[in-house]
Amino acid sequence: MHYVIYGAGAVGGVIGGNLHRAGSRVTLVARGAHLEAIRERGLVLDTEAGPLTLDVDTAANAGEVEWTEDTVVMLCVKSQQTAAALEDLQRHAPPSTPVVAVQNGVANEATILRVFPRVYSICLVPPASHLEPGVVVQDSATAPGVLEVGRYPGGSDELAVAMAGDLEAAGFVASAREQVMAWKYRKLIANLGNGVGASFVDDESAVELTRLARLEGESVLAAAGIQLVSAQDDLDRRGDHIARRGHRKSAAAGSSTWQSISRGVGNVEIDYLSGEIVMLGRLHGVPTPVNEHVQQTTSRLARERLAPGSVDAAPFLASVSGAV
Ligand SMILES: NC(=O)C1=CN([C@@H]2O[C@H](COP(=O)(O)OP(=O)(O)OC[C@H]3O[C@@H](n4cnc5c(N)ncnc54)[C@H](OP(=O)(O)O)[C@@H]3O)[C@@H](O)[C@H]2O)C=CC1
Ligand SMILES: CC(C)(CO)C(=O)C(=O)O
Secondary structure (H helix, E strand, O other), rough: OEEEOOOOOOHHHHHHHHHHOOOOEEEEEOOOHHHHHHHHEEEEEOOEEEEEOOEEEEOOHHHOOOOOOOOOEOOOOHHHHHHHHHHHHHHHHOOOOOOOEEOOOOOOHHHHHHOOOOOOOOOOOOHHHHHHHOEEEOOOOOOEEEEEEEEEEOOOOHHHHHHHHHHHHHEEEEEEEOOOHHHHHHHHHHOHHHHHHEEEOOOOOHHHHHHHHHHHHHHHHHHHOOOOOOOOHHHHOOOOOEEEEEOOOOOOOOHHHHHHHHHHOOOOOHHHHHHHHHHHHHHHOOOOOHHHHHHHHHHHHOOOOOOOOOOOOOHHHHHHHOOO
């Protein structure tokens, strides 16, 4: 298989780097200073055992990729970047190319299906960071990640099994799943903590805000009749496969959303995380004041390029006390 990793940031860099190390053919699609650094010095994959410098093929866009019968695209950009990436892929990739949404949120798969008929999804718990051009950090000291692989909207097939096999060979804990979206909706509930960790001061009020955001999320998914794996099954699956490295304080403080705010890129994925619950709440008549507040606060921090973890959650909690 030839894996085109479209968006070689934290997740793409760690998955692409490890697939490359395991002998799979990999092309990293990257841009800007990150692309320049990889081209000059190779991709630096920072692991618990030390940094590895990997000589991986690169492309600046889909037009520079060598498209073959066995090429699979792993789309690893943030959800707000999916539309632009797809526009480029639509121009250059054969329509039969399988495209895998290796992303948080649950909206990317349907967006890809408008353009490519063979859509797959990966539910991922890496964790990984990318804060410096040319460098991606594998934040887990043990397996680089736990991955569920499946076809969208449902089912599994030979390709899903083959991808899970390649990922296992690259050190991940990976399985092909019949209902990958049930895993992704459970992950969405976990990701309702992303905006809190990215925007609010790390204190007891933030912990409470995350708890309320997730309760709200569970109510909305129940009202919408969406099936998701249980929290216990998710916990059991993760087991002790992932051990966060010392530099990474917690899952939410340091999350992919925190990294966007921290890098001051001016945009953030929150409309596809907290915003997904807000949208479903509006469709199904369930009020979502907590997720709306997290979504709006995180969007503002990104837009105004403010410091991560700088907003006090207590005044909002006091204002909704008894109402949620
Ligand atoms: N980081 C983590 O620990 C986890 C992340 N995820 C999910 O994985 C997905 C990816 O997140 P993450 O890896 O953190 O994000 P990153 O921002 O680290 O990586 C995305 C990369 O794609 C690049 N990119 C975006 N658009 C293009 C384009 N058109 N052409 C070339 N390069 C492009 C970005 O460049 P630029 O910086 O210039 O925009 C960036 O380098 C998200 O959905 C996230 O929620 C899931 C679990 C854990
Ligand atoms: C669960 C978590 C926080 C793991 O890194 C994640 O999905 C993210 O960073 O977006």
